[in-house]
Amino acid sequence: MSRKYELVYVVSPEASDEQVADLHTQVEAIVQRIGGHIEKTDNWGRRKLAYEIGRHKEGTYVLEAIDGGGELMKEIDRRLKVTDLVIRHLIVRVDEEQGVVDRTRANRTESSRRRRVARGLPPDRQPGEGQRGEVDDDREDRFDMGEELR
Amino acid sequence: MNGKKSFGGGGGRGKSSGNQQNKDGQRRPMFRRRKVCKFCSDKIDDINYKDVRMLMPFVPERAKVLPRRISGTCALHQRKLRTAIMRARQLALIPYTTE
Numbered sequence: 001m002s003r004k005y006e007l008v009y010v011v012s013p014e015a016s017d018e019q020v021a022d023l024h025t026q027v028e029a030i031v032q033r034i035g036g037h038i039e040k041t042d043n044w045g046r047r048k049l050a051y052e053i054g055r056h057k058e059g060t061y062v063l064e065a066i067d068g069g070g071e072l073m074k075e076i077d078r079r080l081k082v083t084d085l086v087i088r089h090l091i092v093r094v095d096e097e098q099g100v101v102d103r104t105r106a107n108r109t110e111s112s113r114r115r116r117v118a119r120g121l122p123p124d125r126q127p128g129e130g131q132r133g134e135v136d137d138d139r140e141d142r143f144d145m146g147e148e149l150r
Numbered sequence: 151m152n153g154k155k156s157f158g159g160g161g162g163r164g165k166s167s168g169n170q171q172n173k174d175g176q177r178r179p180m181f182r183r184r185k186v187c188k189f190c191s192d193k194i195d196d197i198n199y200k201d202v203r204m205l206m207p208f209v210p211e212r213a214k215v216l217p218r219r220i221s222g223t224c225a226l227h228q229r230k231l232r233t234a235i236m237r238a239r240q241l242a243l244i245p246y247t248t249e
Contacts, residue, residue: 049242
């Protein structure tokens with residue numbers, strides 16, 4: 001049973017670039033040992049923290065998109081907890097929410113296409129069309145505007 | 151488009167006649183802009199904890215979650231927004247509180 005997870009960890013600002021890369025290879029090693037794979041790695045670089053963690057005010061953020069099972073994530077969680085260099089980490093399961101998002105998006109385009117066809121228009125929006133209509137709608141929402149002008 | 155506009159104008163006239171009655175000593179009713187859920191109108195399906203720029207307007211200066219009665223967010227999106235903010239807080243992307 002394969003699931004998709006996102007792992008974000010914040011590395012202490014004292015860590016060198018090699019140490020950050022080393023952490024990544026450690027995570028990769030665990031993922032490969034238990035049988036999953038890393039889909040994407042994204043290093044956000046050094047950012048200011050919104051609040052102090054310990055005595056740190058900055059941190060290096062790394063995002064990994066991992067395809068694997070729950071046991072794998074449990075092991076990664078355990079390892080990151082005992083790694084002193086990682087000051088914070090978060091594991092989120094994303095596949096279910098992503099599925100919901102894709103489905104609503106598909107439904108929306110599908111229903112808008114159906115409505116457009118019913119109105120005798122081509123199913124896809126033409127360039128330069130539509131934007132004006134939306135602005136008009138917004139003004140119609142402002143039912144208070146007439147009062148202010150008077 | 152024409153049809154829409156005339157409809158809007160008709161609504162305005164109706165209100166103004168009501169108003170003139172109110173001028174005899176009574177308070178004018180408050181008019182507020184109808185609030186719309188930002189995520190519904192912009193068609194944002196995915197409220198993500200990584201997108202701090204999107205979340206910040208919903209976390210005013212005391213760093214609390216902006217209530218629905220003020221932002222106008224619909225229940226579904228407020229719930230998703232809340233989890234996104236809570237996750238972003240864990241990662242120190244958004245503060246829990248400010249002094």
